[in-house]
Amino acid sequence: MCKVCGCTPSLDGFSKNEGIKSRSEHLRGTIKEELGAPTPEFGEESEQLLKFHGVYQQDDRDRRKEARARGLDKHHQLMIRTRIPGGVVSPDAYIAHDDISLRWANGTLRVTTRQDFQLHGVLKGDLKSSIRAINEAMLTTLGGCGDVERNIMCCPEPLAGRFHAEVQKAISRVVAELTPHTGAYHEIWLDGEVVESSEPEVEPLYGEQYLPRKFKTTVALEGDNCVDIYAQDLAIVAMRGGGDSVRGFNVLVGGGLGRTHNKPETFVAIALPLAFVEPDQVVDVAREVVAVQRDYGNRTNRRHARLKYTIADRGLDWFRREVQSRLPFRLQPPESLSWKPVDDHLGWHEQGDGNLYLGVYVENGRIADVGGVRMRTGLRAIVDELRPEVRLTAQQNLILAGVEPSQRRRVDELLAAHGIVAVESVPRAIRHSMACPALPTCGLAVAEAERAMPGLIREIAGLLEELGLADERISFRMSGCPNGCSRPYLGDVGFVGTTLGKYDVMLGGDFDGTRLNRVYAPNVPMHEIPGLLRPLFEAFRAERIPTEGFGDWTDRVGFEALRSVASPLARPA
Numbered sequence: 001m002c003k004v005c006g007c008t009p010s011l012d013g014f015s016k017n018e019g020i021k022s023r024s025e026h027l028r029g030t031i032k033e034e035l036g037a038p039t040p041e042f043g044e045e046s047e048q049l050l051k052f053h054g055v056y057q058q059d060d061r062d063r064r065k066e067a068r069a070r071g072l073d074k075h076h077q078l079m080i081r082t083r084i085p086g087g088v089v090s091p092d093a094y095i096a097h098d099d100i101s102l103r104w105a106n107g108t109l110r111v112t113t114r115q116d117f118q119l120h121g122v123l124k125g126d127l128k129s130s131i132r133a134i135n136e137a138m139l140t141t142l143g144g145c146g147d148v149e150r151n152i153m154c155c156p157e158p159l160a161g162r163f164h165a166e167v168q169k170a171i172s173r174v175v176a177e178l179t180p181h182t183g184a185y186h187e188i189w190l191d192g193e194v195v196e197s198s199e200p201e202v203e204p205l206y207g208e209q210y211l212p213r214k215f216k217t218t219v220a221l222e223g224d225n226c227v228d229i230y231a232q233d234l235a236i237v238a239m240r241g242g243g244d245s246v247r248g249f250n251v252l253v254g255g256g257l258g259r260t261h262n263k264p265e266t267f268v269a270i271a272l273p274l275a276f277v278e279p280d281q282v283v284d285v286a287r288e289v290v291a292v293q294r295d296y297g298n299r300t301n302r303r304h305a306r307l308k309y310t311i312a313d314r315g316l317d318w319f320r321r322e323v324q325s326r327l328p329f330r331l332q333p334p335e336s337l338s339w340k341p342v343d344d345h346l347g348w349h350e351q352g353d354g355n356l357y358l359g360v361y362v363e364n365g366r367i368a369d370v371g372g373v374r375m376r377t378g379l380r381a382i383v384d385e386l387r388p389e390v391r392l393t394a395q396q397n398l399i400l401a402g403v404e405p406s407q408r409r410r411v412d413e414l415l416a417a418h419g420i421v422a423v424e425s426v427p428r429a430i431r432h433s434m435a436c437p438a439l440p441t442c443g444l445a446v447a448e449a450e451r452a453m454p455g456l457i458r459e460i461a462g463l464l465e466e467l468g469l470a471d472e473r474i475s476f477r478m479s480g481c482p483n484g485c486s487r488p489y490l491g492d493v494g495f496v497g498t499t500l501g502k503y504d505v506m507l508g509g510d511f512d513g514t515r516l517n518r519v520y521a522p523n524v525p526m527h528e529i530p531g532l533l534r535p536l537f538e539a540f541r542a543e544r545i546p547t548e549g550f551g552d553w554t555d556r557v558g559f560e561a562l563r564s565v566a567s568p569l570a571r572p573a
Contacts, residue, residue: 087156
């Protein structure tokens with residue numbers, strides 16, 4: 001029942017999730033009751049509602065076969081995702097996450113491509129303590145997942161100056177506007193008092209059923225596409241004005257990289273230009289873009305429920321008119337955008353305020369102690385001793401910000417002592433690679449990614465070095481399923497898992513993330529991928545025009561020409 005007017009909206013024909021949300025009492029459901037139950041997992045409805053609280057119920061898929069053989073249930077566990085706008089993490093918050101990972105999770109931290117932290121392997125009995133500890137460090141997991149606005153991204157480069165300060169203020173206002181207002185989060189996880197009131201609790205933006213599906217927003221800076229704006233439902237690009245000010249924002253809508261194998265009605269899409277708005281208008285525009293998707297997004301078929309499908313079905317002009325009808329000011333025509341070569345912000349740089357920042361390469365975002373590389377222990381030692389601010393990047397790396405020049409040598413010493421090499425020593429192919437977690441934790445994965453990419457990318461890096469192409473900026477992105485969390489459809493080369501050990505090889509994108517790639521060879525066994533790429537790299541070396549990137553070259557010459565020089569492994573898609 002609607003708490004505002006008392007009506008009971010019909011859910012006939014809607015997806016199962018719509019009913020779960022509608023009767024959840026603003027995301028409460030029975031989560032609180034089930035937390036105290038002596039079972040290792042939550043029920044089906046709570047499993048869906050937990051996502052809004054930043055929690056995924058998972059199991060260790062490596063242990064499924066053993067469990068079945070012994071007649072046991074799955075090894076249930078939970079993943080917690082902290083929502084970190086712009087990826088900005090205080091020293092205390094970093095330490096809190098590291099402590100939680102050691103006490104209640106699997107001893108690692110995972111930096112995501114949306115500038116979040118993920119904690120894997122948390123057991124149900126430790127879930128409330130973990131979330132409470134995150135909140136005590138002044139962060140939250142509310143909205144880390146679920147059919148709401150997810151973590152709002154932004155270029156993480158910690159430069160001083162008016163422009164960056166104004167962008168950060170704009171992000172804070174947008175975050176406040178798009179965050180759910182439900183009191184359920186504090187009641188369940190923080191023992192907040194349940195306030196009895198004659199006034200109904202209201203979600204001013206999301207209503208009783210929230211959004212049809214997840215919604216992703218990023219804020220970029222003019223000329224810097226390090227946050228992949230074209231992959232977003234809503235992309236906001238801050239444009240520079242006089243006096244290092246923000247003179248306004250370009251707004252793009254309708255990007256999204258999720259799809260389903262063998263379901264052609266699902267597809268990937270890049271965000272399209274919608275409008276230019278003044279600085280004081282950006283919050284209103286963001287809210288109404290979300291509201292239009294709330295009102296018109298598909299609630300019957302969750303595979304067709306993202307904003308990209310609403311725009312594909314109704315048209316961008318219709319969408320612009322609908323947003324305009326809800327605003328008290330006129331949307332201006334979008335301005336053209338141009339991008340400098342994407343900077344991953346790694347290595348030492350000046351901040352502009354007398355301090356330095358260091359971008360640290362974290363392979364596939366996994367902060368862990370593995371062999372001689374004690375990444376987790378080394379970073380913790382630096383944060384404990386020197387107290388830098390930490391910023392998470394969209395490439396799954398991190399930045400140590402606010403380092404005094406006198407501390408630079410000490411940072412380098414601590415990194416070296418823990419086997420963490422300078423980014424200049426990392427081969428470019430490895431530096432520009434990404435993979436999603438996939439197996440054994442992700443329930444959607446059909447193939448390996450994080451565990452498979454290190455071996456494959458080192459083979460490819462060796463091949464590029466052999467061919468004299470080691471200094472080329474070529475991006476490689478691997479996903480264990482077609483949902484594309486590692487944004488494989490926007491890289492020079494994408495590997496999208498189709499089944500265990502096999503991948504669609506995608507070509508024709510670009511390093512700057514402005515163009516979708518396409519399937520060049522489907523279902524390629526992983527061990528055959530280097531052989532598939534070798535003749536293409538050889539032809540690229542011989543035929544490219546000056547300064548042309550690999551993705552631009554493959555797009556220019558076309559797949560038919562590529563297959564004429566390729567090995568027999570290049571089968572038509």
